Amino acid sequence: MKKSDIKSDIKSTKKKKGAGTAAAYLWSAPSLLLICLIVVFPIFYTGYISLTNMNVYHWFTYDLIGLDNYKEALLVFDSGFLSALFLTVVWTAVNMLLQLVAAYLLASLLNTKGLKLRNCYRTLLIFPWAMPGYVSILLWKTGMFNSQFGLLNQWMEKMGFSPVKWLADDMSAFICCTIVNLWLALPFMITIIDGALQSVDRSYYESALLDGADWMQRTWYITIPAIRPIIAPSVVITIFTTFKQFDVIYLLTQQAGAKTGAHIHTILTYAYENAFITNNYGYSSAVSMIIFVILIVFSYGINMKPKEES
């Protein structure tokens, strides 16, 4: 083979590679362009708005005001962002704890030896997952918690108590939101833990039983270590969705014009209220950017790198 042949050969493979790259981008262009337009660009734009005083009076004629919005969110305690952030952390912790314990207990019950109706119970327990989320929340709000004709107050009255305004103060509203969120989220968790439990090798339990280990010991030393790696990704994802929860709190306590009196805010409802109810777009965008940074730091912290088979 002549030298020039080799050279042209290299050239052609290079060309081929370049053509391959171009083709790859061409085929994925529609999807990537959509993502750029609807996801990437708005994030940068939000970053830009966060540096301005855009609000309902300055919708077109806003000015750059530097980092003032960030200062207000992070340094002024009264602005409400820090307390919303604190409440979001508490909300996530409480919900995750309750969810994991309840889902574990129910999944264990489902895995009781000789349970004939297992599939029937499973289907029934999954049901809330299949309902549209906002419908369920609104049904809870009007059907259960409504102070005049909600079921809880009908029962209260029947038992001779006076009706309670369930969503009117912070503490009870928080509890109501937690109950609804639990109702919505448990089916997913039960499914995940149930699947994980079924993969645990039975022989471990048999030898543990021979050694006289009780239920607590078996749970602590065999089941939990065995299912932890399996459920970990789903738990991480649920932590994220709980942290980013908006619908439950917004729909139950603070729809436009229908505030129930409770004043609980997660960071997302806080950002939303500042954007679309008090129309303070610049400030709300600053809050959005801070939330984004928190979420990025989080995902790096727990190293949620997607597994890629290669």
Next chain:
Amino acid sequence: MKHRKRKQQVKLAVVNLVLMLVCIVTFVPILYAFSVSINEQNSLLSSDFSFIPKEVTLENYRKVFTEEPVVLWFRNSLFLAVSTVMISLGTGIPAAYIFSRRRFPGRNAILQMLILLYAFPSLLSMTALYKLLSPMGLINTKTGLIIVYTGTMAVFALWNMKGYFDTIPIEIEEAAMIDGASPLQIVRRIVLPLAKPTVAVTAMMVLIYVWNEYIFAINFMTGENTYTLAAGLYSLQANETSGSWPVFSAASLLVSLPILVIFFAMQKNMASGLTSGGVKG
């Protein structure tokens, strides 16, 4: 031995009892809504309240169709959902396939970036999206909503299907290529049939997202005629009175029905179509 069997039976009975109780408690809100929706007396405020209606009527369901523009909302939702699913799959499948099979400069960087973007709730950039769409005249149009929905779900669609494509062995495609099949033929005849579960699940997730999305719909659309089912229901309950609650509960249950059917029909595919993808949720 007998003693042990006895103990086992008692244990099973207790487990059954607990699970039954939990199931009943789970269903209380839905059953109550159902009971209200078929209650003849409309006696929500009266003192002789009972969970099970004494007289049954379908009047509230009739009202859903006659007094509220539910049929129109349903059409809007269906149109948005079908268009969004089609565009999501049309743009998502080629991209997911390319990202799964080819190695090209920028690929890893883009994949990493998409993961970060996935963490960003689209709700937070709503102001920017509004500012972006309104000069294009896309506010208060279905096209605008479709673009927002497809864009929001595009990251999920790409990652989820790419993850599944990764699990399909490449050898089958190589064999087809040796037999002289063109890349398009390979995708259509070999990859897509194998990837049915993930395509179906992705389509379902997009559909459910559009069906349930209300916050963009109420902020970007004005006027009852353009509402989707979710936005319409939201507006129905917003003027919450004891009179409209039976109609609302009837409408809620009707709206949930298609999603329930799809969900339980797809349940078998769920595990394989969702869990093998890179990003879950």
